[in-house]
Amino acid sequence: MTGPGxxxxDELRAHLLRHYIAGDVATPRQNNLRxxxxxxEGDPYYQFGLDLGPWTYEETVAMMAGLAGTSPDLSHWYGDDTIDVERTLDALDAMGDRIGEAARAGSTVLLATGHPGALLDVLYVPLADALRAAGCTVPTPAEGWSYLSDEGRYGPEIRTIQYNKGVAALEGDDELRHTHHSAPMEAMLANLADESRYWPDLVIADHGWAGAAGEAGVSTVGFADCNDPALFAGHVxxxxxVCVPLDDFVLPRHYTPLTRYLMARADLSA
Known part of the structure; x- marks a missing residue:
């Protein structure tokens, strides 16, 4: 289904390839493999709050080739890597179908992003607005909750959950911050459980926000770059x-056609 705009x-495929959201992406092969x-190896920072159990390096490379379209070649150490655009489109279709199901049911939906610079205003906020317009509840639990993060550029930094039109992100030193951490979503779900209301029917997120929700047993759909294997392993x-493979840090305006496609698939008004 397509809607106005x-x-x-086919048009989205061409756009994703033209702007390197899929196809030949800017994420280096050596970064992916690391x-x-x-x-x-079980490094918590790269597991996004998911209990993934045992994985070998070789299994991870093969899994990412199958789900994201990265190279399966273990001898391909350096240079460019790829995201299969058909896998991106198929996952967007599946995500749109799940969001549409939630919208028709008037579900409670949590939204959160660890990539606010690229995805907040052009992807998550339009989804939150459209879901509210469709009759969904978009709660804002644990607003103002803070913790000491080890992700600060210049050392540990206090980071706080902030909401922009119903979408959670982390703020530190008066700026929105990138994060892999699962602790903020864990705090949000704990807050909802304490209040005994608005338990989410669906979470739309990325990074540790998605991982923590999926680990808690909440129906979760997410976006992940090809250097973020944890959500794909969680899908397995x-x-x-649903885990949509895409480059999650291109110019924000380039995600607008993707958002319109996703919302049309979900039968949500822009």
Whole structure:
């Protein structure tokens, strides 16, 4: 289904390839492999709050080739890597179908992003607005909750959950911050459980926000770059319902056609 201003699948395919959201992406192969190895070794920072169990490095490389379209060649150490655009489009279709189901049911939906600079205003906020317009509840639990993060550029930094039109992100030193951490979503779900209301029917998120929700048993759909294997592994294990492979840090305006396509697939008004 397409709506006003929404691209067709063929049009979106061309757009994703033109702007390196899929196809030949800017994430270096060596960075991908480093992250694959870190996840396989059980490094919590690369597991996004998911209990993934044992994975070998070789299994991780093969899994990412199958789900994201990265190179399966273990001898491909350096240079460019790829995301298969057809896998991106198929996952967007599946995500749109799940969001549409939630919208028709008037579900409670949590939204959160660890990539606010690229994805907040052009992807998550339009989804939150459209879901509210469709009759969904978009709660804002644990607003103002803070913790000491080890992700600060110049050392540990206090980071706080802030909401922009219903979408959670982390703020530190008066700026929105990138994060892999799962602790903020864990705090949000704990807050909802304490209040005994608004338990989410669906979470739309990325990074540790998605991982923590999936680990808690919440129906979760998420976005992940090809150097973020944890959500794909979570999908294999049945903890993440849909994982869309894409480069998650191109110019924000380039995600607008993707958002329109996703909302049209979900039968949501822009």
């Amino acid at each position: 929404a691209p067709s699948r 992250h694959f190895r870190k996840m396989a 294990l049945g903890k993440i319902e």
